[in-house]
């Protein structure tokens with residue numbers, strides 16, 4: 108029943124038979140329609156039918172042994188019923204159930220030198236592609252070449268730089284990132300993401316003809332090859348909400364065990380490490396501290412007093428009220444940071460009254476507010492608290508959604 112109730116459009120469904128996953132599909136629509144279910148499946152001897160109807164698409168056949176994955180997810184083997192796997196669990200095993208667990212196939216019959224294909228890429232397609240990058244698996248860990256390169260490319264876009272770059276520029280900028288943030292035992296080979304990212308559908312290459320193997324650095328240099336985000340992907344990533352979603356998703360999917368603040372800083376996306384957008388100390392990113400400070404709009408101190416008064420300094424997350432000698436203390440937190448890069452508004456609908464601890468946790472993306480106003484811990488997805496909301500405090504759900512995107516929870 109939990110699995111039935113908590114399904115959402117966009118969730119992935121795996122079909123299981125004979126101890127194997129045999130197909131996967133995506134939920135495109137959910138219906139609760141008894142007449143339709145009866146028409147399709149009839150009724151059983153107790154006049155019951157299967158009225159929770161799922162419309163599925165993007166069906167891919169698989170042949171993946173299920174046992175290691177199920178055991179890894181602490182699901183009883185063999186499976187007996189509909190089972191829900193939460194996003195964080197799914198991410199750990201994503202590469203085992205993606206058809207991409209095989210080595211990179213070479214794509215025949217495409218001409219990378221020709222014009223980009225006029226396939227309209229949507230925001231959901233982009234996020235799906237980012238979440239399921241084909242990566243080489245070594246000791247159960249996906250290589251980080253591609254996600255690092257994509258973050259770098261998003262950083263260029265956010266910094267207003269050119270979308271396509273030549274091989275020399277690419278190599279000089281991406282190689283140090285691969286060295287610093289790739290797996291220690293992974294070789295630094297910028298030609299690999301330069302060339303193979305094209306299979307993601309988000310990447311574009313000019314100047315090199317299709318070939319069976321990865322071109323060597325000297326071949327890329329002599330052919331004056333250029334690469335970068337595809338036009339459609341770049342168009343979507345110029346929008347702030349999709350950009351926040353993408354950065355959050357890449358970080359939570361591929362960079363769980365490295366210093367994400369540092370990586371985001373290196374690619375010029377330091378502001379995305381925090382909900383407030385304020386740049387961590389000692390940042391050397393593309394966004395300079397002075398430009399952040401000067402572009403920060405003035406905050407209205409009356410709003411700050413208003414929200415603190417409304418909640419009488421009680422934290423909306425935990426209910427704690429920090430006592431001082433003569434009064435109480437709380438902090439007003441913007442849900443979507445005002446100023447760069449988030450550009451949230453300074454309005455009551457974008458403010459929370461928090462205790463200092465929860466202010467830090469919210470700002471550093473350790474907790475997020477879910478669609479049902481529960482407060483969840485980002486590392487586990489578990490509910491930690493229920494957000495307190497005053498009847499006169501209308502919180503704009505779009506800002507909460509933006510924050511969830513930064514948390515990789517969109």
Ligand SMILES: [Zn+2]
Nearest residue numbers: 422425462465
């Ligand atoms: Zn609190």
